[in-house]
Amino acid sequence: MRQIAFAIFVALMAAPVAAEELVVREILNEKPLSNAEGTVVIVSKLTVKPGGRIPLHIHPGDEHAVMIVGGQALMPNGKEVTLPAGTPMFFPAGQVHGGVTNQGQTDIEIVTTHILRADQPFQTVAE
Secondary structure, three states: OHHHHHHHHHHHHHOOOOOOOOEEEEEEEEEEOOOOOOEEEEEEEEEEOOOOEEOOEEOOOEEEEEEEEOEEEEOOOOOEEEEOOOOEEEEOOOOOEOOEEEOOOOOEEEEEEEEEEOOOOOOEEOO
């Protein structure tokens, strides 16, 4: 019996461990926009863990966001900046944005609100 338990233990230890996601989007609410058939509003919490990078991307609709927990970030132009909590952001439909890497030791958290056509993809990578 001990040999079987030991064999199972060894097998589990040898199994590949799933990589932790460094950028996680949690949808908090998704509802149709009133009086705008085919349009949806998506509110999300975006967590960027240390070393995580938001790829350059576009959305088919507007994005409004607020930095909830800021931190140190490397911008697409190579400049390191401090992103303070409370910073509002706006990206109009089709504008390339992102390309930001969390350079700090703690998570950066952003609450985003997207206003999109329901029949279009949430985002398209622009790299």
